[in-house]
Every structure is written in structure tokens, then in C-alpha cells.
Amino acid sequence: MGPRPVLLVGGLVGAAGLLWFGFADTSTTFLTGLLGPSLVASIGIGASVVAMGTAAVSGVPSEQTGLASGVLNSVRQLGGSLGLAILVTVAAGVIGTDTGRATLADGYTTSLRLAAGLLAAGAIVGALMCPRPARSRLRPRPLWRPGWSRRQRGYRTHQCGSPAGIEVSSQTPGMPILWIAGRVSWRCGNGCWRAEPARAVPGRRRDARNPLVGSTGDIIGSVGVSRSECQDLPVSVSPPMRQVRADYDAATVVVYQAYSAEIAEAAVAAGTFVAPFSRERMTWIKPSFLWMMYRCGWGSKPGQERVLAVTITRSGFEWALWQSCLSHYVPDMYSDQRAWMARLRTSPVRVQWDPERDLHHRPLAHRSLQVGLGGPAVGLYVDRWITGIRDVTPEARRIKGLVADGKLDAAARALPVERPYPLPAEIARVIGAG
Known part of the structure; x- marks a missing residue:
């Protein structure tokens, strides 16, 4: 309304x-x-x-x-x-x-x-x-309709036009997913989204009843096409404005930080952060690799020459988000500015949403999450949540070189695979995801 x-x-x-x-x-x-x-x-x-x-x-x-x-x-x-x-x-x-x-x-x-x-x-x-409310960009759309040419190249590319760095599969909730014999995926390179041509499965014929789009944007049923009928299917997929995307498994999630060589080498050797790392200062963790590369300039900015992939427990990560407060006042999330200020004074964690970046560090329409840990949250992060630290500076510089050489496809394939993180609904409301 x-x-x-x-x-x-x-x-x-x-x-x-x-x-x-x-x-x-x-x-x-x-x-x-x-x-x-x-x-x-x-x-x-x-x-x-x-x-x-x-x-x-x-x-x-x-x-x-x-x-x-x-x-x-x-x-x-x-x-x-x-x-x-x-x-x-x-x-x-x-x-x-x-x-x-x-x-x-x-x-x-x-x-x-x-x-x-x-x-x-x-x-x-x-x-x-007063501007009218923007309509949702995730309005469900069918991926195939009778009458579309079998050779029609109807898929859309967004902004960068290069293949991508996120893999979307039939297990990703809330996304329109096309099933070819059970699974098909897109690889998206600069944070933009693109559908690749559907690859055929021999012996399977297209079911004229499918695909159907459910109210949540999921595809119901499956589609198969024979090799002679292989076609490019029109697809339009956009990520939500505020969505946590990360490299994670059943127990852990990877976040990124950049430090000087002195702090980074001590942390990698100890498996957690030790002196000269300071627990008295707020420390910011980023689930997005590309946003970290934008922030540290591919590891070229002073004091951020070493890029670290820090593996932490999902329980710790979600505790931090649950205890967090947005770093700025958003009327839709707080009853009034006093309520936001009260939570800001008591919360040990700050969160903010900044524009996601592509391989050229250009801002994209959707946002990326940054999490600032302060006070007791820093101690929990260092002493309990961290399960491993890896120096990924060589990988970062290799991807930077590929981008500089114009090899965007190769750079996209070298990116970590970051998927939408399955946040509990209560935590999503706290951080304003959606």
C-alpha cells in the first residue's frame, strides 16, 4: 500500500x-x-x-x-x-x-x-x-510457453553480460528453477544473473504440462527435451534486494577480512586471531568475496594487503545476526527512532547493506551484508566461532589478473560459489533481509 x-x-x-x-x-x-x-x-x-x-x-x-x-x-x-x-x-x-x-x-x-x-x-x-511502491522483481514467470521457437535465443543478461559466479540449483528456495531431468544451474559472474542455454537429456521429451510456476516462484514438475530439440529457454531471474549469499556447508560459513601481513600471518599460524590483532576495536566480516575485493582493492590497499577466508560456525554467525542492530535508522524496521537508538546502545553487533559489486567493482542493484562485531562478540568470534583461517590473497590476485586481461569467464569460474544463505525467518526480520 x-x-x-x-x-x-x-x-x-x-x-x-x-x-x-x-x-x-x-x-x-x-x-x-x-x-x-x-x-x-x-x-x-x-x-x-x-x-x-x-x-x-x-x-x-x-x-x-x-x-x-x-x-x-x-x-x-x-x-x-x-x-x-x-x-x-x-x-x-x-x-x-x-x-x-x-x-x-x-x-x-x-x-x-x-x-x-x-x-x-x-x-x-x-x-x-509520493512515489508508488515498487513492485516485486521476483514475480513468478513461466520459463517456457507454447509457441516460442525452439531456436529462440530469448534469455536475458543483466548489466555485465558475462557468465556468473553463483550456482542456482533445484535446492535453492525462493528462486525460479528450471528442471532438466531434475536439475539445471546458472553460473553468474559479476553478481548479475544470466540463464545459460539448456542442455538436453537424450531420450526425454518435453512435458507439455510443465513447467508450472508456484506462488513462491518455484518451478513445479520437470521438463525434458531430446538432443534434437535442444533450445535456449527465456529466463529472467533477479536476486532479492537484501539477501545473504555465502559459501557455506551444514555446519560452517566462510566470511572474509583483509589485514596487514603482520596480523594475517599470525592469524593463519594460530588458526584464529592473536596479537597484534586488537579485540578492543570493532571488526567487520563480509560473506561476499567480491564485496571484500572491492573494499580492499584486490589486496592492494594499505593495511589490507592480505585477504583471509575465515571459516566460522553457522551457529555463531546466526547468533551475531540475531543480536545485531542496523547501523542506521530504517522506519520500516523499528517503531520509532528511539527504539532503534535503544537497540543500538545494547547490541554488540552492527549490520549494514551495501551495494554488491561486480568483477569491475561496479555497484549492482542488490545489496551485500556486512557484519560488524564489537564488545563481547569479538571474543566469541575469536575464541569460539572460528574453525579455520586461510590466506586467499594469491587467489584474489589471480582473479584480478584475469579481469585485467579481459578474461571475465575465467575470472567468474574462479570465484567462490556463494549461495543464498537459509536464514531463519526471525533473523531475516532482525537484519531486514528480503
Whole structure:
């Protein structure tokens, strides 16, 4: 639904309350002249203020929501000061030098009726200018329809056009999956998504009833085509805006960090972080290899010359996410800014969503998770969660060389395979995944 209807209705209700004030006179009672319009105006204005805040930050990149909130607060303060000055001026003009009760009431009610008109006009204009909620990019679509040419090259590539670095299989939940004799996968290279031509299975004929798309975007049933009928199937797949993707198994998950040679060599030798690593500072872990490469410049930035693949327990990783707080205020996730500040003060973990990067470090539409561990979480990370540390600097530099040589396919194949991480629903809500 979005904030548009709440902004409109709340503004009009608030305007009605102010207009009700505007009919007061010297004979008006407390119940009909003060209490009633106060309740109506407070309900309407309160609803419109919340909708205004939501509209102001919706669609704003996560790293700029603080800036958007600051601009909103500044404009709100400026508007309040300017509006009050205008209304007082109007009231004073009506009252003039006459200080009788009837004249005072007439002056104030005139300014209140003007305020009602301005609020109603602002609600209508705001609702018209408020952007409509974006439709989900994961709307299920069938992967084959009768009438499509068997030789039609109808698949789409996104942004980079190169094959990819994530493998999607029939075991991946929430993704549209085409089954050729039980399984087919895409390999996606720069974080973009692409369908490769379907490879045939001899002896299997296409079932005209399938594939069917379920409400969650899963393909129901299977499809088989003979080698003579091999065709490129039109496919459109987009990852969710905020999705945790990682290299993981049943018990562990791999995260990445980059340090100086002194810290990295001591950590690799000890199997965990030891001095000169500092437990007093917040340490950030990244499940995305490509985002880590963007952050450290393929291991070329000062103090980040060595890239480490740190294997930690999934239970520890999920504990950190469960205990986390977003590093910036998001109205859709917290009841108000005070609630966010209260959690921020008590949480030992910060999370933020930054644009995922392709092989050229260009930002993509979807986001990648960064997790900042501080306080007691650092001790748990170092002493309990880490099961192994591997120096992957040579692999990083080899992939960088392939990219520099324009061998994007080879670079994509060399990337770690990162799959959507199966988060419990409660944890997904805490970190704003989806």
C-alpha cells in the first residue's frame, strides 16, 4: 500500500480538526470547541507525520537514509517556524488594535481556517508526489510457453553480460528453477544473473504440462527435451534486494577480512586471531568475496594487503545476526527512532547493506551484508566461532589478473560459489533481509 493513502487521509483528517477549531467563538464549550477538534487534529497530523517520514526515506539507498532523515527534520523545523510566523501575522492583521474577546477569537479562528486549508493542500500535493511502491522483481514467470521457437535465443543478461559466479540449483528456495531431468544451474559472474542455454537429456521429451510456476516462484514438475530439440529457454531471474549469499556447508560459513601481513600471518599460524590483532576495536566480516575485493582493492590497499577466508560456525554467525542492530535508522524496521537508538546502545553487533559489486567493482542493484562485531562478540568470534583461517590473497590476485586481461569467464569460474544463505525467518526480520 505504501505511505500515500495514510499521508492523504491523515492530512485531510488533521485539516478537518483545524477547521473545526476555526468555528470556535466566545460561546463555545470545552467539549465541542477544544477537546473534540484537538483529538481529531492530533490523530490526523500524527498519522501524516509518520507517513511523511516513511515516504521521505523510502527508495533512498541505505547509506543515505541518515542524510534523508536529516533533510526531513530540517525542512520540518523550517516549515513549522515559517508557518507559525504566517499564521500569527494573519491573526494580528485581523485583530488590529482591538483587544476584545470577540475580535481575538475572530483573529485566531481565521488563522486556524487558513492552516486547515494549507494542510489539506499539502496532503493532496504530497500524496500526488509520493512515489508508488515498487513492485516485486521476483514475480513468478513461466520459463517456457507454447509457441516460442525452439531456436529462440530469448534469455536475458543483466548489466555485465558475462557468465556468473553463483550456482542456482533445484535446492535453492525462493528462486525460479528450471528442471532438466531434475536439475539445471546458472553460473553468474559479476553478481548479475544470466540463464545459460539448456542442455538436453537424450531420450526425454518435453512435458507439455510443465513447467508450472508456484506462488513462491518455484518451478513445479520437470521438463525434458531430446538432443534434437535442444533450445535456449527465456529466463529472467533477479536476486532479492537484501539477501545473504555465502559459501557455506551444514555446519560452517566462510566470511572474509583483509589485514596487514603482520596480523594475517599470525592469524593463519594460530588458526584464529592473536596479537597484534586488537579485540578492543570493532571488526567487520563480509560473506561476499567480491564485496571484500572491492573494499580492499584486490589486496592492494594499505593495511589490507592480505585477504583471509575465515571459516566460522553457522551457529555463531546466526547468533551475531540475531543480536545485531542496523547501523542506521530504517522506519520500516523499528517503531520509532528511539527504539532503534535503544537497540543500538545494547547490541554488540552492527549490520549494514551495501551495494554488491561486480568483477569491475561496479555497484549492482542488490545489496551485500556486512557484519560488524564489537564488545563481547569479538571474543566469541575469536575464541569460539572460528574453525579455520586461510590466506586467499594469491587467489584474489589471480582473479584480478584475469579481469585485467579481459578474461571475465575465467575470472567468474574462479570465484567462490556463494549461495543464498537459509536464514531463519526471525533473523531475516532482525537484519531486514528480503
